[in-house]
Amino acid sequence: MTNKEKFLKLVSQKETKTVERALARKKRRELLRFSSQVAIKILTRLDELKWTQKKLAKEMEVSPQQVNKWVKGNTNFKLETLLDLGSVLGIKLIEVPKTQPRVFKSDTLMSETSEYENEVKIIRFKNDVEVFKTFIYQNEFRKKVAN
Amino acid sequence: MKIVPIFAQKLFAIQYEGEDENEYDRLLGLWGDTEYLVDFLLKNKRDIPDRRTLEEMANFLREDAFAIDDRLLEILEREDENLSFFFQPLHNQEYQTQVLSLQKGRRYYLRLYALKISEDIFLITGGAIKLTRTMQERRHTQKELDKLNAARDYLRDQDIFDEDSFFEFLIEEL
Numbered sequence: 001m002t003n004k005e006k007f008l009k010l011v012s013q014k015e016t017k018t019v020e021r022a023l024a025r026k027k028r029r030e031l032l033r034f035s036s037q038v039a040i041k042i043l044t045r046l047d048e049l050k051w052t053q054k055k056l057a058k059e060m061e062v063s064p065q066q067v068n069k070w071v072k073g074n075t076n077f078k079l080e081t082l083l084d085l086g087s088v089l090g091i092k093l094i095e096v097p098k099t100q101p102r103v104f105k106s107d108t109l110m111s112e113t114s115e116y117e118n119e120v121k122i123i124r125f126k127n128d129v130e131v132f133k134t135f136i137y138q139n140e141f142r143k144k145v146a147n
Numbered sequence: 148m149k150i151v152p153i154f155a156q157k158l159f160a161i162q163y164e165g166e167d168e169n170e171y172d173r174l175l176g177l178w179g180d181t182e183y184l185v186d187f188l189l190k191n192k193r194d195i196p197d198r199r200t201l202e203e204m205a206n207f208l209r210e211d212a213f214a215i216d217d218r219l220l221e222i223l224e225r226e227d228e229n230l231s232f233f234f235q236p237l238h239n240q241e242y243q244t245q246v247l248s249l250q251k252g253r254r255y256y257l258r259l260y261a262l263k264i265s266e267d268i269f270l271i272t273g274g275a276i277k278l279t280r281t282m283q284e285r286r287h288t289q290k291e292l293d294k295l296n297a298a299r300d301y302l303r304d305q306d307i308f309d310e311d312s313f314f315e316f317l318i319e320e321l
Binding site: 003029032039047071 | 155219
C-alpha cells in the first residue's frame with residue numbers, strides 16, 4: 001500500500017467542508033450575483049457622496065450592522081428596502097425591463113456578446129444594404145421585361 | 148502551518164497559524180465579499196486598467212471567483228481532467244517541471260498560488276487580486292510570493308520531494 005493509499009484511508013472522514021461550500025455558493029449564484037451588484041452600486045455611491053456606512057444607517061433609520069450586511073453582497077433584499085435605499089442615495093437599484101415586442105426584421109442580426117455582457121445585442125444593418133439589393137433586382141426584372 | 152485536504156484528496160491547502168480557514172476557503176470568502184472587493188479597488192485605483200471603471204472591475208472579480216469555483220469543481224469531478232489543466236508554472240520560463248514547482252492558477256485578475264507535488268496533486272499556499280504585471284510591484288502580491296517560497300522551504304525541510312514523501316509526511320502529522 002502506498003503512502004497515498006494509507007493517507008486516504010486515514011483521512012477519509014477528515015476532509016474540510018470546502019466542496020460543500022463551493023457547491024452552496026453555486027446553488028445561490030443568481031442571488032449572490034444580484035445582491036453583489038446592488039452592494040457595488042451602494043458602495044460606489046457612498047464613495048461618490050463621501051458618506052460612511054454609519055451615515056447611510058442614520059438616513060435609512062437602521063443599525064450600522066444592517067448596512068454592513070447589505071454591502072457584503074450576500075443579502076436577500078426586500079423590494080421595499082431596495083426602493084428606500086435608492087431614494088436615499090439618489091440612484092436606481094432595481095428596474096424591471098420594459099416589455100418590447102419581439103420583432104425580428106429581416107434587416108436585424110443577433111450577435112454574440114462578450115463574456116461580461118448579459119444582454120444580446122441586436123445590430124441593425126444599414127438601410128442602404130437593403131436598398132441596394134432591391135435596386136439590382138428591379139434592374140434585372142426590368143431588363144427581362146424589356147427583352 | 149497545517150496542510151488540509153480540500154478537494155477530492157488531490158487539492159490541498161495550507162491553513163496558516165491564527166487563521167480559522169484554509170487558504171482556499173479564506174480567499175473565496177474574501178472574493179465573495181463585495182465590501183472587501185470595492186475597498187480593495189478603491190485602495191488600488193491606480194492599478195485599475197484605464198478602460199475599466201471600478202464598478203466593472205468589482206463585477207468582473209466576483210464573476211472570476213465564481214469561475215474558479217466552477218473550474219475546480221469540474222476538474223475534480225471529471226476523470227478526463229486533472230489539476231495541471233488549471234495550474235501552470237509561476238515562472239513562464241520554467242520548461243522542465245521542478246520538484247515542488249511554484250505554480251499559479253489564474254482567472255483574469257485572480258490568482259491562486261500553489262506548489263506542485265505531482266501531476267495531479269497541488270498544495271495551495273495563497274492567492275491574490277493581481278492588477279500589476281509582476282508580483283514584486285505590490286506589497287500584497289510580494290507577500291504571496293514570499294508565502295510560496297516559505298511553503299516550499301518548509302516542505303524541503305521536511306524531506307518532501309514527491310507524492311510519496313508528501314503523503315508520508317501527512318500521515319505523520321495526523
